[in-house]
Amino acid sequence: MTTTDNHTAHGVSLQVKGLRKSFDGQEVIKGIDFEVKPGEIFVIMGPSGSGKSVLLKHLIGLEAPDAGEILVNGEPVASGEIAAKFRVALVFQSGALLNSLTVGENVGLYLREHRLKPPEEIDRIVAEKLEAVGLKDTMDKMPSDLSGGMKKRVAIARALVIEPQLIFYDEPTSELDPLSSVVVGDEILHLNQRTGVTSLIVSHDRDLAFGIASRIAVIAEGRILTIGTPEQVKQNANPLVQKFLNADFKRKNENE
Protein backbone atom coordinates (compact mmCIF):
# COMPACT_ATOMS: atom_id res chain seq x y z
CA MET A 1 0.00 0.00 0.00
CA THR A 2 1.62 3.17 -1.14
CA THR A 3 -0.63 5.33 1.01
CA THR A 4 0.18 4.47 4.56
CA ASP A 5 -1.67 7.16 6.47
CA ASN A 6 -5.23 6.74 7.65
CA HIS A 7 -6.69 10.18 7.22
CA THR A 8 -10.12 11.28 6.09
CA ALA A 9 -11.03 10.04 2.62
CA HIS A 10 -11.47 12.19 -0.46
CA GLY A 11 -13.28 10.55 -3.31
CA VAL A 12 -11.57 9.75 -6.58
CA SER A 13 -13.05 9.58 -10.05
CA LEU A 14 -13.50 6.29 -11.85
CA GLN A 15 -13.67 5.88 -15.59
CA VAL A 16 -14.39 2.69 -17.49
CA LYS A 17 -13.66 2.65 -21.23
CA GLY A 18 -14.69 -0.07 -23.69
CA LEU A 19 -14.56 -2.91 -21.16
CA ARG A 20 -15.04 -6.37 -22.66
CA LYS A 21 -14.83 -9.84 -21.16
CA SER A 22 -15.61 -13.34 -22.41
CA PHE A 23 -15.70 -16.64 -20.55
CA ASP A 24 -15.34 -19.81 -22.65
CA GLY A 25 -16.21 -17.89 -25.83
CA GLN A 26 -19.32 -16.33 -24.32
CA GLU A 27 -19.15 -12.55 -24.11
CA VAL A 28 -20.38 -11.44 -20.67
CA ILE A 29 -19.31 -7.78 -20.82
CA LYS A 30 -19.90 -6.30 -24.26
CA GLY A 31 -18.18 -2.93 -24.27
CA ILE A 32 -19.05 -0.91 -21.20
CA ASP A 33 -18.27 2.80 -20.80
CA PHE A 34 -19.16 5.01 -17.85
CA GLU A 35 -17.70 7.55 -15.50
CA VAL A 36 -18.19 8.00 -11.76
CA LYS A 37 -17.43 11.47 -10.44
CA PRO A 38 -15.56 12.06 -7.16
CA GLY A 39 -17.87 11.82 -4.13
CA GLU A 40 -20.76 10.43 -6.13
CA ILE A 41 -23.00 7.49 -5.19
CA PHE A 42 -23.26 5.57 -8.43
CA VAL A 43 -25.56 2.57 -8.58
CA ILE A 44 -25.29 -0.10 -11.26
CA MET A 45 -28.61 -1.91 -11.51
CA GLY A 46 -29.65 -4.82 -13.60
CA PRO A 47 -31.31 -8.21 -13.51
CA SER A 48 -29.45 -11.30 -12.33
CA GLY A 49 -26.96 -12.53 -14.93
CA SER A 50 -26.63 -9.11 -16.54
CA GLY A 51 -22.87 -8.94 -15.87
CA LYS A 52 -22.94 -6.72 -12.77
CA SER A 53 -20.79 -8.93 -10.56
CA VAL A 54 -18.27 -9.60 -13.35
CA LEU A 55 -18.02 -5.85 -13.95
CA LEU A 56 -17.41 -5.29 -10.24
CA LYS A 57 -14.65 -7.92 -10.17
CA HIS A 58 -12.93 -6.03 -12.99
CA LEU A 59 -13.21 -2.73 -11.17
CA ILE A 60 -11.68 -4.12 -7.98
CA GLY A 61 -8.95 -5.93 -9.93
CA LEU A 62 -9.99 -9.52 -9.24
CA GLU A 63 -10.50 -10.13 -12.98
CA ALA A 64 -8.50 -8.89 -15.97
CA PRO A 65 -10.50 -7.56 -18.96
CA ASP A 66 -10.06 -8.85 -22.52
CA ALA A 67 -10.22 -5.27 -23.77
CA GLY A 68 -10.78 -1.76 -22.44
CA GLU A 69 -9.32 0.12 -19.54
CA ILE A 70 -10.13 1.40 -16.08
CA LEU A 71 -8.89 4.83 -15.02
CA VAL A 72 -8.86 6.11 -11.46
CA ASN A 73 -8.34 9.88 -11.26
CA GLY A 74 -7.43 9.72 -14.96
CA GLU A 75 -4.64 7.20 -14.32
CA PRO A 76 -4.92 3.80 -16.02
CA VAL A 77 -4.97 1.01 -13.47
CA ALA A 78 -3.90 -2.48 -14.51
CA SER A 79 -5.76 -5.44 -13.10
CA GLY A 80 -4.77 -6.15 -9.50
CA GLU A 81 -3.04 -2.80 -9.03
CA ILE A 82 -5.94 -0.72 -7.82
CA ALA A 83 -5.71 -1.79 -4.16
CA ALA A 84 -1.98 -1.02 -4.16
CA LYS A 85 -2.36 2.45 -5.69
CA PHE A 86 -5.50 3.77 -4.00
CA ARG A 87 -7.36 3.22 -0.75
CA VAL A 88 -10.13 1.05 -2.09
CA ALA A 89 -12.65 -1.06 -0.19
CA LEU A 90 -15.14 -3.65 -1.33
CA VAL A 91 -18.12 -4.65 0.76
CA PHE A 92 -18.87 -8.18 -0.43
CA GLN A 93 -22.37 -9.51 -0.90
CA SER A 94 -21.71 -12.18 1.71
CA GLY A 95 -19.68 -9.84 3.91
CA ALA A 96 -16.65 -12.12 3.31
CA LEU A 97 -15.57 -11.78 6.93
CA LEU A 98 -12.70 -14.05 7.93
CA ASN A 99 -14.50 -16.74 9.88
CA SER A 100 -11.47 -17.66 11.98
CA LEU A 101 -11.17 -14.11 13.36
CA THR A 102 -13.41 -12.25 15.79
CA VAL A 103 -15.47 -9.29 14.60
CA GLY A 104 -12.94 -6.88 16.13
CA GLU A 105 -10.01 -8.65 14.49
CA ASN A 106 -11.82 -8.57 11.15
CA VAL A 107 -12.46 -4.85 11.37
CA GLY A 108 -8.89 -4.08 12.45
CA LEU A 109 -7.28 -6.49 9.99
CA TYR A 110 -6.21 -3.87 7.45
CA LEU A 111 -4.56 -1.62 10.05
CA ARG A 112 -2.90 -4.54 11.83
CA GLU A 113 -1.52 -6.25 8.73
CA HIS A 114 -0.18 -3.01 7.26
CA ARG A 115 1.08 -1.90 10.69
CA LEU A 116 -0.48 1.49 10.31
CA LYS A 117 -1.28 2.05 14.00
CA PRO A 118 -0.19 0.73 17.39
CA PRO A 119 -2.45 -2.02 18.84
CA GLU A 120 -4.23 0.26 21.37
CA GLU A 121 -5.02 2.78 18.64
CA ILE A 122 -6.34 -0.03 16.41
CA ASP A 123 -8.64 -1.21 19.23
CA ARG A 124 -9.95 2.35 19.63
CA ILE A 125 -10.57 2.76 15.88
CA VAL A 126 -12.26 -0.65 15.65
CA ALA A 127 -14.59 0.20 18.55
CA GLU A 128 -15.37 3.58 16.96
CA LYS A 129 -16.17 2.08 13.53
CA LEU A 130 -18.30 -0.69 15.03
CA GLU A 131 -20.21 1.90 16.99
CA ALA A 132 -20.71 3.89 13.79
CA VAL A 133 -22.56 0.92 12.28
CA GLY A 134 -24.48 0.25 15.50
CA LEU A 135 -22.58 -2.87 16.57
CA LYS A 136 -20.45 -1.70 19.45
CA ASP A 137 -20.97 -4.82 21.60
CA THR A 138 -19.97 -7.34 18.98
CA MET A 139 -16.20 -6.85 19.06
CA ASP A 140 -15.42 -10.26 20.62
CA LYS A 141 -18.07 -12.23 18.79
CA MET A 142 -17.28 -14.60 15.94
CA PRO A 143 -18.82 -13.90 12.49
CA SER A 144 -20.82 -17.14 12.79
CA ASP A 145 -22.67 -15.62 15.77
CA LEU A 146 -24.00 -12.71 13.66
CA SER A 147 -27.08 -12.38 11.45
CA GLY A 148 -26.78 -11.59 7.73
CA GLY A 149 -27.50 -7.89 8.27
CA MET A 150 -24.98 -7.64 11.11
CA LYS A 151 -22.31 -9.31 8.96
CA LYS A 152 -22.89 -6.72 6.25
CA ARG A 153 -22.60 -3.89 8.75
CA VAL A 154 -19.35 -5.39 10.08
CA ALA A 155 -18.13 -5.57 6.47
CA ILE A 156 -18.98 -1.86 6.13
CA ALA A 157 -17.10 -1.14 9.38
CA ARG A 158 -14.12 -3.04 7.98
CA ALA A 159 -14.31 -0.88 4.86
CA LEU A 160 -14.59 2.31 6.98
CA VAL A 161 -11.31 1.50 8.72
CA ILE A 162 -9.48 1.80 5.39
CA GLU A 163 -10.79 5.39 5.10
CA PRO A 164 -11.35 4.56 1.43
CA GLN A 165 -11.21 6.96 -1.49
CA LEU A 166 -13.35 4.56 -3.48
CA ILE A 167 -15.76 2.03 -2.05
CA PHE A 168 -17.55 -0.73 -3.91
CA TYR A 169 -20.65 -2.43 -2.56
CA ASP A 170 -21.77 -5.77 -4.01
CA GLU A 171 -25.51 -6.24 -3.45
CA PRO A 172 -25.41 -4.56 -0.02
CA THR A 173 -29.08 -5.18 0.74
CA SER A 174 -29.57 -8.68 -0.67
CA GLU A 175 -30.88 -11.23 1.85
CA LEU A 176 -31.82 -8.43 4.25
CA ASP A 177 -35.22 -7.59 5.65
CA PRO A 178 -36.60 -4.14 4.69
CA LEU A 179 -35.60 -2.54 8.02
CA SER A 180 -32.02 -3.81 7.83
CA SER A 181 -31.89 -2.69 4.18
CA VAL A 182 -32.77 0.84 5.23
CA VAL A 183 -30.13 0.79 7.99
CA VAL A 184 -27.46 -0.37 5.52
CA GLY A 185 -28.61 2.15 2.87
CA ASP A 186 -28.51 4.99 5.43
CA GLU A 187 -25.04 3.88 6.47
CA ILE A 188 -23.81 4.09 2.88
CA LEU A 189 -25.33 7.55 2.50
CA HIS A 190 -23.93 8.86 5.82
CA LEU A 191 -20.48 7.55 5.01
CA ASN A 192 -20.60 9.27 1.64
CA GLN A 193 -21.75 12.58 3.16
CA ARG A 194 -19.24 12.40 6.01
CA THR A 195 -16.11 11.53 4.05
CA GLY A 196 -16.86 12.41 0.44
CA VAL A 197 -15.90 8.88 -0.63
CA THR A 198 -16.83 7.82 -4.14
CA SER A 199 -19.31 4.97 -3.81
CA LEU A 200 -20.17 2.44 -6.47
CA ILE A 201 -23.01 0.09 -5.66
CA VAL A 202 -23.97 -2.97 -7.66
CA SER A 203 -27.50 -3.95 -6.78
CA HIS A 204 -30.87 -4.98 -8.12
CA ASP A 205 -32.63 -3.30 -5.20
CA ARG A 206 -34.75 -0.54 -6.78
CA ASP A 207 -35.62 1.05 -3.42
CA LEU A 208 -31.96 1.37 -2.49
CA ALA A 209 -30.97 2.75 -5.89
CA PHE A 210 -33.69 5.37 -6.07
CA GLY A 211 -33.31 6.15 -2.36
CA ILE A 212 -29.61 7.02 -2.22
CA ALA A 213 -28.06 7.16 -5.72
CA SER A 214 -26.66 10.33 -7.26
CA ARG A 215 -26.77 8.56 -10.62
CA ILE A 216 -27.90 5.15 -11.80
CA ALA A 217 -26.73 2.94 -14.66
CA VAL A 218 -28.99 0.13 -15.83
CA ILE A 219 -27.14 -2.83 -17.30
CA ALA A 220 -28.57 -5.82 -19.15
CA GLU A 221 -26.89 -8.59 -21.14
CA GLY A 222 -23.45 -7.05 -20.67
CA ARG A 223 -24.38 -3.59 -22.00
CA ILE A 224 -25.37 -0.34 -20.33
CA LEU A 225 -28.91 0.61 -21.32
CA THR A 226 -29.04 4.01 -19.69
CA ILE A 227 -27.17 6.27 -17.27
CA GLY A 228 -28.64 9.25 -15.45
CA THR A 229 -30.07 10.68 -12.28
CA PRO A 230 -32.86 8.61 -10.67
CA GLU A 231 -35.47 10.86 -12.33
CA GLN A 232 -33.85 10.57 -15.77
CA VAL A 233 -33.65 6.78 -15.45
CA LYS A 234 -37.30 6.57 -14.38
CA GLN A 235 -38.29 8.50 -17.49
CA ASN A 236 -36.13 6.49 -19.87
CA ALA A 237 -38.26 4.98 -22.62
CA ASN A 238 -36.14 1.88 -23.25
CA PRO A 239 -38.58 -1.05 -22.85
CA LEU A 240 -35.98 -3.22 -21.06
CA VAL A 241 -35.34 -0.43 -18.54
CA GLN A 242 -39.05 0.07 -17.97
CA LYS A 243 -39.64 -3.67 -17.67
CA PHE A 244 -36.92 -3.93 -15.01
CA LEU A 245 -38.04 -0.86 -13.09
CA ASN A 246 -41.74 -1.70 -13.16
CA ALA A 247 -41.60 -5.46 -12.61
CA ASP A 248 -44.29 -6.33 -10.08
CA PHE A 249 -46.43 -9.27 -8.97
CA LYS A 250 -49.31 -10.22 -11.23
CA ARG A 251 -52.04 -10.72 -8.59
CA LYS A 252 -51.39 -7.26 -7.14
CA ASN A 253 -51.82 -5.70 -10.61
CA GLU A 254 -55.02 -7.67 -11.20
CA ASN A 255 -56.43 -6.50 -7.85
CA GLU A 256 -55.72 -2.93 -8.78
Next chain:
Amino acid sequence: MFKNVGEIVLLYWNTLLALPFAWRHRQKVFEQFFEIGNASLLMVCLLSFFIGAVIALQTGPVLVERSLGSAVGGVVGIAIAKELAPVMMAILIAGRIGSAMAAEIGSMRVYQEIDALRTMNIDPIQYLVLPRLLAMAAALPLLVIFSILVGWFGGAVVAEANSHMGIPYETFFSDLRSIVDTGDVANGVFKSFCFANIIGVISCHQGLVTLGGPRGIGRSVTKAVVNSIVVIVIFDYILTRILLK
Protein backbone atom coordinates in the same frame (compact mmCIF):
# COMPACT_ATOMS: atom_id res chain seq x y z
CA MET B 1 -0.85 -31.68 -14.59
CA PHE B 2 2.06 -29.57 -15.92
CA LYS B 3 0.02 -26.43 -15.21
CA ASN B 4 -0.40 -27.58 -11.60
CA VAL B 5 3.31 -28.33 -11.25
CA GLY B 6 4.13 -24.89 -12.66
CA GLU B 7 1.69 -23.22 -10.28
CA ILE B 8 3.07 -25.12 -7.30
CA VAL B 9 6.68 -24.21 -8.16
CA LEU B 10 5.63 -20.57 -8.64
CA LEU B 11 3.76 -20.57 -5.32
CA TYR B 12 6.81 -22.04 -3.58
CA TRP B 13 9.09 -19.44 -5.17
CA ASN B 14 6.75 -16.60 -4.18
CA THR B 15 6.59 -17.98 -0.64
CA LEU B 16 10.39 -18.01 -0.48
CA LEU B 17 10.41 -14.40 -1.70
CA ALA B 18 8.04 -13.57 1.19
CA LEU B 19 10.51 -14.99 3.75
CA PRO B 20 11.78 -11.52 4.79
CA PHE B 21 8.26 -10.92 6.19
CA ALA B 22 8.37 -14.08 8.31
CA TRP B 23 9.13 -12.26 11.58
CA ARG B 24 6.09 -10.07 11.11
CA HIS B 25 3.91 -13.19 10.94
CA ARG B 26 5.60 -15.02 13.83
CA GLN B 27 2.38 -15.17 15.85
CA LYS B 28 0.60 -17.02 13.04
CA VAL B 29 3.63 -19.31 12.57
CA PHE B 30 3.52 -20.17 16.27
CA GLU B 31 -0.25 -20.82 16.16
CA GLN B 32 0.17 -23.17 13.19
CA PHE B 33 3.17 -24.85 14.84
CA PHE B 34 1.16 -25.47 17.99
CA GLU B 35 -1.75 -26.76 15.91
CA ILE B 36 0.49 -29.26 14.08
CA GLY B 37 2.13 -30.49 17.30
CA ASN B 38 -1.09 -30.62 19.25
CA ALA B 39 -2.95 -32.50 16.55
CA SER B 40 -0.21 -35.02 15.82
CA LEU B 41 1.94 -35.76 18.86
CA LEU B 42 -0.09 -38.64 20.28
CA MET B 43 -0.59 -40.18 16.85
CA VAL B 44 3.15 -39.84 16.09
CA CYS B 45 3.98 -41.54 19.38
CA LEU B 46 1.65 -44.47 18.77
CA LEU B 47 2.57 -44.95 15.13
CA SER B 48 6.33 -44.71 15.75
CA PHE B 49 6.28 -47.18 18.63
CA PHE B 50 4.54 -49.82 16.54
CA ILE B 51 6.66 -49.17 13.44
CA GLY B 52 9.80 -49.76 15.53
CA ALA B 53 8.18 -52.80 17.10
CA VAL B 54 7.14 -54.38 13.81
CA ILE B 55 10.54 -53.79 12.17
CA ALA B 56 12.23 -55.52 15.11
CA LEU B 57 9.69 -58.33 14.87
CA GLN B 58 10.17 -58.79 11.13
CA THR B 59 13.96 -58.63 11.03
CA GLY B 60 15.04 -59.76 14.51
CA PRO B 61 14.20 -63.51 14.46
CA VAL B 62 15.69 -63.91 10.96
CA LEU B 63 18.94 -62.23 12.00
CA VAL B 64 19.16 -64.06 15.34
CA GLU B 65 18.59 -67.38 13.56
CA ARG B 66 21.65 -66.65 11.43
CA SER B 67 23.70 -65.59 14.47
CA LEU B 68 23.42 -61.95 13.49
CA GLY B 69 21.63 -60.83 16.66
CA SER B 70 24.12 -57.99 17.08
CA ALA B 71 22.78 -56.44 13.84
CA VAL B 72 19.18 -56.11 15.08
CA GLY B 73 19.73 -52.78 16.84
CA GLY B 74 21.52 -51.39 13.79
CA VAL B 75 18.92 -52.57 11.28
CA VAL B 76 16.03 -51.18 13.32
CA GLY B 77 17.98 -47.98 14.02
CA ILE B 78 18.90 -47.31 10.40
CA ALA B 79 15.50 -48.29 8.99
CA ILE B 80 13.68 -45.97 11.34
CA ALA B 81 16.08 -43.04 11.28
CA LYS B 82 16.70 -42.87 7.56
CA GLU B 83 13.48 -44.14 6.05
CA LEU B 84 10.48 -45.10 8.10
CA ALA B 85 10.23 -42.19 10.51
CA PRO B 86 10.55 -39.43 7.86
CA VAL B 87 8.29 -41.11 5.30
CA MET B 88 5.62 -42.41 7.65
CA MET B 89 5.45 -39.16 9.61
CA ALA B 90 5.25 -37.19 6.35
CA ILE B 91 2.35 -39.36 5.21
CA LEU B 92 0.66 -38.98 8.59
CA ILE B 93 1.09 -35.21 8.55
CA ALA B 94 -0.10 -34.97 4.93
CA GLY B 95 -3.30 -36.72 6.00
CA ARG B 96 -3.70 -34.96 9.34
CA ILE B 97 -2.47 -31.42 8.67
CA GLY B 98 -2.16 -31.07 4.87
CA SER B 99 -5.83 -31.96 4.51
CA ALA B 100 -6.81 -29.40 7.16
CA MET B 101 -4.73 -26.70 5.43
CA ALA B 102 -6.31 -27.42 2.05
CA ALA B 103 -9.79 -27.42 3.60
CA GLU B 104 -9.28 -24.17 5.51
CA ILE B 105 -7.73 -22.23 2.62
CA GLY B 106 -10.19 -23.82 0.17
CA SER B 107 -13.12 -22.71 2.30
CA MET B 108 -11.64 -19.20 2.52
CA ARG B 109 -11.36 -19.16 -1.27
CA VAL B 110 -14.92 -20.39 -1.84
CA TYR B 111 -16.41 -17.94 0.66
CA GLN B 112 -14.48 -14.98 -0.85
CA GLU B 113 -12.32 -14.42 2.23
CA ILE B 114 -9.19 -14.53 0.05
CA ASP B 115 -10.73 -11.99 -2.35
CA ALA B 116 -11.43 -9.83 0.71
CA LEU B 117 -7.74 -10.06 1.70
CA ARG B 118 -6.69 -9.04 -1.81
CA THR B 119 -8.99 -6.02 -1.82
CA MET B 120 -7.32 -4.93 1.44
CA ASN B 121 -3.95 -5.31 -0.32
CA ILE B 122 -3.05 -8.18 2.03
CA ASP B 123 -1.04 -10.79 0.15
CA PRO B 124 -2.62 -14.24 0.72
CA ILE B 125 0.82 -15.82 0.28
CA GLN B 126 2.26 -13.81 3.15
CA TYR B 127 -0.87 -14.04 5.27
CA LEU B 128 -1.82 -17.69 4.70
CA VAL B 129 0.86 -19.71 2.93
CA LEU B 130 4.08 -18.43 4.54
CA PRO B 131 3.09 -19.11 8.19
CA ARG B 132 1.79 -22.58 7.32
CA LEU B 133 4.86 -23.54 5.33
CA LEU B 134 7.25 -22.28 8.02
CA ALA B 135 5.34 -24.01 10.80
CA MET B 136 5.29 -27.24 8.82
CA ALA B 137 9.02 -26.99 7.99
CA ALA B 138 9.81 -26.51 11.69
CA ALA B 139 7.33 -29.00 13.14
CA LEU B 140 7.80 -32.05 10.92
CA PRO B 141 11.58 -32.43 11.51
CA LEU B 142 10.97 -32.13 15.27
CA LEU B 143 8.20 -34.71 15.09
CA VAL B 144 10.54 -36.97 13.13
CA ILE B 145 13.27 -36.69 15.79
CA PHE B 146 10.65 -37.64 18.37
CA SER B 147 9.41 -40.43 16.11
CA ILE B 148 12.93 -41.85 15.70
CA LEU B 149 13.43 -42.01 19.46
CA VAL B 150 10.04 -43.61 20.09
CA GLY B 151 10.56 -46.01 17.16
CA TRP B 152 13.90 -47.14 18.54
CA PHE B 153 12.31 -47.65 21.91
CA GLY B 154 9.51 -49.71 20.31
CA GLY B 155 12.11 -51.85 18.56
CA ALA B 156 14.07 -52.32 21.77
CA VAL B 157 10.98 -53.40 23.72
CA VAL B 158 10.12 -56.09 21.17
CA ALA B 159 13.75 -57.19 20.78
CA GLU B 160 13.89 -57.77 24.52
CA ALA B 161 10.43 -59.22 25.06
CA ASN B 162 10.21 -61.51 22.04
CA SER B 163 11.20 -65.07 22.82
CA HIS B 164 12.92 -65.50 19.44
CA MET B 165 15.30 -62.64 20.15
CA GLY B 166 15.64 -61.85 23.85
CA ILE B 167 18.12 -59.06 23.22
CA PRO B 168 18.61 -56.91 26.35
CA TYR B 169 18.02 -53.15 26.07
CA GLU B 170 21.69 -52.33 26.72
CA THR B 171 22.86 -54.67 23.95
CA PHE B 172 20.20 -53.38 21.54
CA PHE B 173 21.15 -49.74 22.05
CA SER B 174 24.86 -50.45 22.11
CA ASP B 175 24.53 -52.31 18.75
CA LEU B 176 22.38 -49.46 17.47
CA ARG B 177 24.98 -46.85 18.49
CA SER B 178 27.77 -48.82 16.81
CA ILE B 179 25.98 -48.67 13.44
CA VAL B 180 23.80 -45.55 13.50
CA ASP B 181 25.59 -42.22 13.72
CA THR B 182 24.39 -38.62 13.92
CA GLY B 183 24.67 -38.35 10.14
CA ASP B 184 22.01 -41.02 9.69
CA VAL B 185 19.60 -39.16 11.96
CA ALA B 186 20.43 -35.89 10.20
CA ASN B 187 19.74 -37.64 6.90
CA GLY B 188 16.22 -38.54 8.04
CA VAL B 189 15.61 -35.12 9.52
CA PHE B 190 16.73 -33.41 6.31
CA LYS B 191 14.37 -35.62 4.29
CA SER B 192 11.52 -34.70 6.61
CA PHE B 193 12.32 -31.00 6.12
CA CYS B 194 11.98 -31.49 2.35
CA PHE B 195 8.75 -33.46 2.81
CA ALA B 196 7.36 -30.68 5.03
CA ASN B 197 7.91 -28.17 2.24
CA ILE B 198 6.22 -30.51 -0.24
CA ILE B 199 3.15 -31.06 1.98
CA GLY B 200 2.88 -27.36 2.83
CA VAL B 201 3.10 -26.03 -0.68
CA ILE B 202 0.89 -28.71 -2.28
CA SER B 203 -1.82 -28.36 0.38
CA CYS B 204 -1.84 -24.56 0.27
CA HIS B 205 -1.89 -24.61 -3.54
CA GLN B 206 -4.86 -26.97 -3.59
CA GLY B 207 -6.65 -24.68 -1.15
CA LEU B 208 -5.94 -21.58 -3.23
CA VAL B 209 -7.24 -23.12 -6.48
CA THR B 210 -10.44 -24.50 -4.95
CA LEU B 211 -13.52 -23.82 -7.04
CA GLY B 212 -17.20 -24.36 -6.38
CA GLY B 213 -18.81 -25.05 -3.03
CA PRO B 214 -18.39 -27.80 -0.43
CA ARG B 215 -17.81 -30.40 -3.13
CA GLY B 216 -14.89 -28.34 -4.45
CA ILE B 217 -13.41 -28.18 -0.96
CA GLY B 218 -13.72 -31.96 -0.58
CA ARG B 219 -12.03 -32.47 -3.94
CA SER B 220 -9.17 -30.16 -2.95
CA VAL B 221 -8.63 -31.98 0.33
CA THR B 222 -8.43 -35.37 -1.41
CA LYS B 223 -6.07 -34.00 -4.08
CA ALA B 224 -3.86 -32.33 -1.48
CA VAL B 225 -3.38 -35.58 0.46
CA VAL B 226 -3.00 -37.90 -2.54
CA ASN B 227 -0.65 -35.58 -4.45
CA SER B 228 1.45 -34.95 -1.34
CA ILE B 229 1.89 -38.68 -0.71
CA VAL B 230 2.78 -39.40 -4.35
CA VAL B 231 5.35 -36.58 -4.46
CA ILE B 232 6.77 -37.59 -1.06
CA VAL B 233 7.38 -41.16 -2.25
CA ILE B 234 9.01 -39.96 -5.49
CA PHE B 235 11.19 -37.43 -3.66
CA ASP B 236 12.06 -40.06 -1.06
CA TYR B 237 13.80 -42.08 -3.74
CA ILE B 238 15.51 -39.00 -5.25
CA LEU B 239 16.73 -37.74 -1.86
CA THR B 240 17.87 -41.21 -0.76
CA ARG B 241 19.87 -41.52 -3.97
CA ILE B 242 21.44 -38.09 -3.51
CA LEU B 243 22.23 -38.65 0.18
CA LEU B 244 23.63 -42.14 -0.35
CA LYS B 245 27.16 -42.28 0.99
